[in-house]
Amino acid sequence: MEQRAIADTLKTQFSEEVVDIVEYQGQVGVLLRPDQIVPILRWLRDSADLRMDHLRALCGVDNSKRKTSYPERFEVVYQLYSTELRHEIRLRVLLPEKDPHVDSVVSLWSGANWLEREVFDMFGIRFNQHPNLKRVLLPDDWEGHPLRKEYPLKGRKEWQGLVELKERIQELDQHGFYPPPPVEAKKGGTAKKGAKNPVEPQKTVAQAAAGPASAGKEKTATVAAALPAGVNTGKTLRERDQA
């Protein structure tokens, strides 16, 4: 059946629900109110002359930055296709900005489960009666919904899980080959410089006397002495490698 004809049949069947019918490049989209979406989709799937058995895609749209004004902020778009009769139709359900929610279609297509979870993840649109509505691509403790238009491209801040992971790596690095300098020594940068200066002549004397191999050892010993007791001397190891 032609797409236009399907849209017209839909309009006669559910005249209350259809807001508008738009056509572009031979593809027809039907704009709908959200309340009756499950009966509409069930009718499209089961009626004998339509048999739309394949839910091709289900996605969300944020209309807030459109150049032309749109009646509602959010949309959930359903792409339907009939594998037997080879026709398709697009349904666009309009949802308000405040508390957007629509009935879940998992009862009709079990494959819609993750697709609806993705829309929830990316847009914050809730699906009523969904069996397991939680984030799917992003971590559970992610803040915000990235595909909303006001969400910045680079994100607002680092994800808390990554921050904790980095802290943990830093902590474990203390036991590695090149542990980072301890935080206390970093803070007192000027004091350390002052402490280092008197050591300087000693080092040059040692280098001249014993050559480069023992100079490294000497340096390790002197800097370790300059640092407070119990602090890891890993920094000097790194310095030695660089030299």
Next chain:
Amino acid sequence: MKEPSKQTVEVPVATGDEDRYRLRMGPQHPATHGVLRVDLELDGETIVACDPQVGYLHRGIEKLAENRTYAQTLILTDRLDYIAAMSNNCGFCVAVEKLLAITPPLRARYIRTIVNEMSRLASHLLWLATHALDIGAMTVFLYCFREREILLELFEELCGARLTFSYPRIGGVRQDVNAYFIDGLQRFIDIFPEKILEYETLIDTNRIWLKRTVGIGKVSREKALSLGLTGACLRASGVDYDVRKHQPYDAYDLVDFEVPIGQEGDSYARYRCRMEEMRQSVRILQQCIDQLPPGPIVGEDAPDLHMSQRIIPFREARVSAYGTGLIALSHKTKPTYPAGDIYVATEVPKGELGFYIISDGSPRAYRMHIRSPSFIHISALTALSEGGLVADLITNIGSVDVVLGESDR
């Protein structure tokens, strides 16, 4: 030390029932084909609950696409299904061409069909190799990579890249094929049917292979449609659905080929479907080489890569405001692209890859949704595996053929 969050260290705990335990398979498990994690609840070796977790490779391609021009988005589509990047490129180009009403020339359509089928072969070879390796057939793995290497070398000859091609362009392809490429492809086609026979000799009637695949991960026709399976997974269940036949794009309406349909809907049927698909791909390639017409490779109405300045309206504006350059400049950035929304699907090796693109008249997509077959196939793993054994889950993951780059986007 700070209290670790739930996300990072959630150790499986005993549920009280001593026969059941939870097992976390992946994300570094070699048989998960990428960074897929499957949380399992087991009763002995039987899977009671199976919950796949994705998102480890999420790069926000849909968000990025809203901030880049169509020409710049093309390179992102390489990173979807990196095993068959050419198919993704072609799918995206077909979608944008339909959106912007651009017609690629016939030669470009044929070349795209060639590269599409080559990447289908490359993807199926990698699928067969890893799937067989999971089940324990090492030799097939080596044989498949031997042939895949020839294909990758041909791709390298064509466009210089072996993995991320970005070879098609909106309105055509980047550069023409040369005689060396066609010769090499012809040589490959000549030897490849024998190679398929070789793989089949190794595993088709192999007792271990049959025991591991026949009746495993069985999906009925209705269930497959309900789960949203596409590609070989759907056809193995007896549904005649191939986008190349149903809604032909590029040169698929000009070549003759058959769509292999299975019946049983189990892992073995999916394997058979893909093997037959490889034979059909060879058939399509042969016809494309024979029919390849001369002519241009990029359409006249194709946009240039710098899509924000379309030349024609700029010239018009300059002519109309001759002598006043400032006015001409102010006209330059006027939107000249059509506004509307479109869903275009293509048949990639994994299934149906769809692009839903909304344009609002600017050279950037207002919204681009990617319907990735792998994402839906992974969600179907739950239905395929529950009630089976852990070893059958490995078969199922291999047999539905998923790529996590495409799944996570």
